[in-house]
Amino acid sequence: MAEEDMNADVHNMQSEESHWGQHYTHRIHSDNFYSLLKDAEVELYPGCKNFTKFSFAIYLFHIKCFNGWTNKSFNALLELLKLVLPEGNTLPRSYQEMKKMISALSLGYEKIHACPNDCILFWKENANEDKCTKCGASRWKESLNDGKNDSEDAFTKKKKKATKILRWFPLIPRLQRLFMSSKTASLMTWHEHERTKDGCQRHPADSQAWKELDSRYPQFSSDPRNVRLGLASDGFNPFKTMTIVHSAWPVILIPYNLPLWMCMKQSNFILSLLIPGPKGPGNNIDVYLQPLIEELQVLWEVGIETFDAATNQIFQLHAAVIWTINDFPAYANLSRWSTKGEYACPCCGYDANSKWLKHSRKHCYMGHRRWLKPNHRFRNDKLSFDGTQEFRNAPLPSSGIEVLRQVEDMNGSKDGPWKKKSIFFTLPYWKHLLLRHNLDVMHIEKKCM
Structure with missing residues (x-):
């Protein structure tokens, strides 16, 4: 079924080539892309009806990635399949040849070196730095070549590997x-x-x-x-x-x-x-x-x-x-609101009703009756709860604009629940979003139920 879907998509794109090729091919590396479309039509071997050259390569590449095969073992498999398949087969001879064919999809990735202490990325203005501009940590892993004389610097530099x-x-x-x-x-x-x-x-x-x-x-x-x-x-x-x-x-x-x-x-x-x-x-x-x-x-x-x-x-x-x-710990990382301590609840914010348990040495969170209807019998029930009645309304979550104002009022202090202004606020629309962060139900449904 997946084979049919993939071939259908390729046929679909190929039939539309005449409509847009002259306008848009320069944006998708047309030579490589059209070569890929041709490979999708080439039989794996004469008379093969189940696979094309491209679809079989994709299947093999998928198996390699999911099972952690080494390049050496994959090359050995390709050599064997090349001998087993009928004469005239179009199977790539090596992993590098197959990788080059698949790379025409232009769905690769870029490597960006990072500080081992997560301070900066070595890109843009820091692209040529050898040490972190904040903590001074080396960009490179230590190697056996370290400490050799200057005449070997050029050779040694080629051997450097990024720490992260x-x-x-x-x-x-x-x-x-x-x-x-x-x-x-x-x-x-x-x-x-x-x-x-x-x-x-x-x-x-x-x-x-x-x-x-x-x-x-x-x-x-x-x-x-x-x-x-x-x-x-x-x-x-x-x-x-x-x-x-x-x-x-x-x-x-x-x-x-x-x-x-x-x-x-x-x-x-x-x-x-x-x-x-x-x-x-x-x-x-x-x-x-x-x-x-x-x-x-x-x-x-x-x-x-x-x-x-x-x-x-x-x-x-x-x-x-x-x-x-995200889950609750990652919520803190992305929103920059600390999900620990007195104000752990990001929805209640500064209106969180927490109580320090002296002997357990941790906070517990009270005030759940605030979300009940005003006339609910639990609001007046002292005996079953903490000995108090609850007449307060539920706290309103802070809007993005209010959050931004709170963060800007920090003046560099990290004593409160806000640790830093989230990078998401650099997006022009972020402060106007109604719901900026969701909790992954998978991690909390058992505790809620």
Whole structure:
């Protein structure tokens, strides 16, 4: 089934080539791309009906990545398959040859060196630095060549390896590719043209947060092709054994324009950043988010010329992250509100009702009856609770503008719940979003129920 879908997409793009090739090919490295389309038509071997040269390469490459095969073992497999398949087969002879063919998709990544203490990225004005400009830590790993004489400096420099490397998967070309197939391009407007609008909550487009963004920025919402994104991030151990303590942090974007049965499928997630371990970035995650935030600023303020295969037109594509999704500790890292201590609840804010337990040496959180109806019997029940009656109203969550004002009033102090101004506030629309951060239900539903 996947084979048929992939071939259908390639045929789709190939049939539309005459409509847009003369206008848009310079933006997608046309020579490599059209070579890829030709490979999608080439038989794996004469008479093969199940695979083409390209689809078989994709299947093998997929298996290699998911099972952690080494390049050496993969080359050995290709050599064997080359001998086993009928004469005249078009299977690549080596991993490098296959990788070169697949790279025509232009979905690679860029490596950006980072300070081992998560202070800065060695890019832009710091691209040529050998030490962190904040903490002085070396950019490079120590090697056996260190300390040799100056005559060997040129040779030694080639052997240097970065201590920490951020892998950045540029978002813009990945969003553009969503519109290169007429089938996918038409689905990117599903939320506007085909969604059932009966007041029920089925899709993020039914939410008040989505509608608030549309009403505040009518120019953005006027084109349903403009992409609304969710951002999710959390740490995971990339190794198969839990005896190794290692936490790598992927930053994943979810395109919500797609139908509800597609937008949350793993195949439609967009990996944007892979933050290296062995420790999580913690409150320094903003350092690693810089390349993504810069792209999001361009996508909001300027937009990117993109070809829409569904309409055979070029349009200016814009995009916006409408919220983040994370567990409670990561909530603190992304929002910069401390989720520990006296004011742990980001919704209650400074109105949190906490009590220090002397013997347990921790805070407990009271005042839950504030969310009950005014005439609820629990509000007057002293015996079953803490010996008090509760007549207060539930606290109102702070708006983005109020949060921004609170952060700007910090004057460099880190004593309160706010630790720093979040990098997301550099996005012009962030302070106007109704719901900026979501908690991942997977981590809290058991405790709530």
